[in-house]
Amino acid sequence: MALEWDLTADVVVVGYGAAGASAALEATASGAQVLVLERFTGGGTSALSGGIIYAGGGTWVQKAAGVADTPEQMLAYLRREVGDAVRPETLERFVDRSPELIDWLTGHGVPFEASLCPYKTSYPNDSYYLYHSGSEVSGYGREVAEPFQRGHRVKGRGTSGKKLTGPLSASAAAHGVRVETLTRVTGLVTDDNGAVIGLECLSLRDAPGRVRDRFARMAKIAAKPGIYYPPLRRALQKRLDALERRYGRTLRVFARRGVVLTAGGFIANRDMVREYGPQYRDGLPLSSPGDDGSGIRMAESVGAVTDHMGNISAWRFLLPPSSFTGCVLVDAQGQRVIDETRYGAAVGHALVNHHGGKGWVLADARLMKTALSQIHKQGAWFQRGQFEAMRRTAVRGRTLEEVAAKAGVDPAGLRATVEAHNTAIETGAPDPVGKPAEFTEPVRDAPFWLLDVSIRPSVINPCPMLTLGGVVVDEQTGAVVDERGAAIPGLFAAGRTAVGICSNSYVSGLSLSDAVFSGRRAGLNAAAEAGRTTTALTDAR
Numbered sequence: 001m002a003l004e005w006d007l008t009a010d011v012v013v014v015g016y017g018a019a020g021a022s023a024a025l026e027a028t029a030s031g032a033q034v035l036v037l038e039r040f041t042g043g044g045t046s047a048l049s050g051g052i053i054y055a056g057g058g059t060w061v062q063k064a065a066g067v068a069d070t071p072e073q074m075l076a077y078l079r080r081e082v083g084d085a086v087r088p089e090t091l092e093r094f095v096d097r098s099p100e101l102i103d104w105l106t107g108h109g110v111p112f113e114a115s116l117c118p119y120k121t122s123y124p125n126d127s128y129y130l131y132h133s134g135s136e137v138s139g140y141g142r143e144v145a146e147p148f149q150r151g152h153r154v155k156g157r158g159t160s161g162k163k164l165t166g167p168l169s170a171s172a173a174a175h176g177v178r179v180e181t182l183t184r185v186t187g188l189v190t191d192d193n194g195a196v197i198g199l200e201c202l203s204l205r206d207a208p209g210r211v212r213d214r215f216a217r218m219a220k221i222a223a224k225p226g227i228y229y230p231p232l233r234r235a236l237q238k239r240l241d242a243l244e245r246r247y248g249r250t251l252r253v254f255a256r257r258g259v260v261l262t263a264g265g266f267i268a269n270r271d272m273v274r275e276y277g278p279q280y281r282d283g284l285p286l287s288s289p290g291d292d293g294s295g296i297r298m299a300e301s302v303g304a305v306t307d308h309m310g311n312i313s314a315w316r317f318l319l320p321p322s323s324f325t326g327c328v329l330v331d332a333q334g335q336r337v338i339d340e341t342r343y344g345a346a347v348g349h350a351l352v353n354h355h356g357g358k359g360w361v362l363a364d365a366r367l368m369k370t371a372l373s374q375i376h377k378q379g380a381w382f383q384r385g386q387f388e389a390m391r392r393t394a395v396r397g398r399t400l401e402e403v404a405a406k407a408g409v410d411p412a413g414l415r416a417t418v419e420a421h422n423t424a425i426e427t428g429a430p431d432p433v434g435k436p437a438e439f440t441e442p443v444r445d446a447p448f449w450l451l452d453v454s455i456r457p458s459v460i461n462p463c464p465m466l467t468l469g470g471v472v473v474d475e476q477t478g479a480v481v482d483e484r485g486a487a488i489p490g491l492f493a494a495g496r497t498a499v500g501i502c503s504n505s506y507v508s509g510l511s512l513s514d515a516v517f518s519g520r521r522a523g524l525n526a527a528a529e530a531g532r533t534t535t536a537l538t539d540a541r
Contacts, residue, residue, distance in 0.1 A: 005254035009035035012255040017044030019262035019495025021168035022519030032527035036179045040219040043165040051160035054509030056150035059102040064114035069148040076145040085504035090475040109167035111155040122317035129153040134507030138341040139434035195489035198254045207247035258526030263295025265467035265496035277312040283465030295497040299471045303482040308469030313506040314348030321374035326441030328362040331355040334413025339435040357455035365445040389460040394451040407450040478522030494518035
């Protein structure tokens with residue numbers, strides 16, 4: 001008996017963040033009729049993000065800012081960060097196409113600005129839109145390449161992710177992409193040969209308007225501010241689920257050519273986080289509620305394999321203020337943790353995996369005075385708030401031993417660390433953890449401060465986290481593969497649902513740029529699949 005379909009399209013995209021919008025636009029440009037199925041109202045985690053695109057090798061933005069980057073320098077740096085997450089030729093293709101990626105986004109209305117941030121920061125304020133968004137200036141980065149600014153912040157006030165997803169979705173609408181919002185995909189439909197031919201969904205498309213409006217409003221609140229207060233998100237999610245159960249109806253959607261999964265990662269699924277990365281239990285899920293691993297699990301149900309599932313990125317930013325490049329980050333034993341100029345994800349990884357999640361920023365009176373003078377000029381509102389919270393809870397002491405005892409740090413260990421640090425500066429020896437000499441500052445002037453940057457549940461100074469692993473895809477096409485390495489017919493994946501450029505190591509902007517890169521790849525190749533007709537579905541299940 002043939003299945004009856006409620007909706008049909010050539011290419012069906014699941015999820016409408018940066019990866020989904022990019023897939024939809026590329027598939028449409030290839031002549032396919034595209035339908036997007038979106039669980040909430042669109043944007044996903046991409047809209048909640050800072051809107052950073054990691055790009056280089058000579059983008060128009062870099063050139064306008066006077067940044068003389070080259071593909072060779074970008075590739076050398078990313079080889080170190082990316083490692084074996086993707087094949088060398090895939091990384092080379094990503095780098096070679098980086099300037100064109102910015103051109104493509106610009107062509108779809110995404111705004112950029114060539115205003116160069118003059119200091120090191122984790123995220124620039126509204127005055128600057130091009131900056132060092134990774135570890136380029138650290139010893140780690142300079143060992144392999146010259147440091148160039150590659151963090152392209154989409155222009156917009158505050159965290160500007162919506163200025164990425166908004167123009168992309170507007171362009172998709174202008175190009176004829178259809179979108180079914182408030183529609184949660186619950187499963188994939190395959191034929192007897194294992195090809196993915198469609199999807200089953202639970203949709204509120206026929207619910208009363210007041211119900212749809214209430215669902216959309218609550219979903220917006222659950223996404224943000226719910227991202228910062230998990231109990232609020234959990235309470236709202238229960239209400240959203242209840243509305244789906246009461247008013248939702250099942251839809252079957254037929255994909256004539258292919259399905260593209262861009263449903264995000266799984267950081268919002270605490271059970272999956274406990275399964276794959278239990279040491280990351282104290283983080284703040286940096287995601288929309290939809291990053292619950294459902295896309296990954298659906299792909300697994302039809303034979304997909306996963307990789308890098310234990311790779312979770314934890315962000316502990318020390319900057320701004322920029323003077324904190326000269327601070328000393330220590331653990332409970334008083335030992336150095338990492339080069340303090342490294343990107344916040346590298347700092348978080350070191351704290352979580354090698355130092356029990358415990359860390360304190362050591363600053364002397366002189367450094368702290370400079371930091372206090374900088375933070376209001378350099379920090380965005382949320383950065384100023386986090387710094388002030390750390391300052392209020394910091395401990396001070398007239399001696400290193402006194403401040404260590406107050407903080408619960410080993411006094412002898414802290415004294416030995418500071419002496420080694422100061423001696424290296426005085427003698428011109430390399431910094432003990434490889435920090436470039438231009439950022440090193442002696443620790444001499446009392447009172448000494450220890451600011452707690454430990455990884456623990458916190459509303460004021462949380463540790464944002466996101467997952468980096470996902471389903472394995474063919475790196476030429478974006479097709480999801482099975483345990484034999486063979487493509488599963490009709491199924492593609494992109495963004496954080498799939499293994500990609502950032503699945504080993506994250507620097508700011510690399511996930512969004514990979515989402516666009518992989519989304520375009522998947523959309524293009526899904527559109528190129530051979531079409532199927534409804535008469536061929538008598539064996540579908």
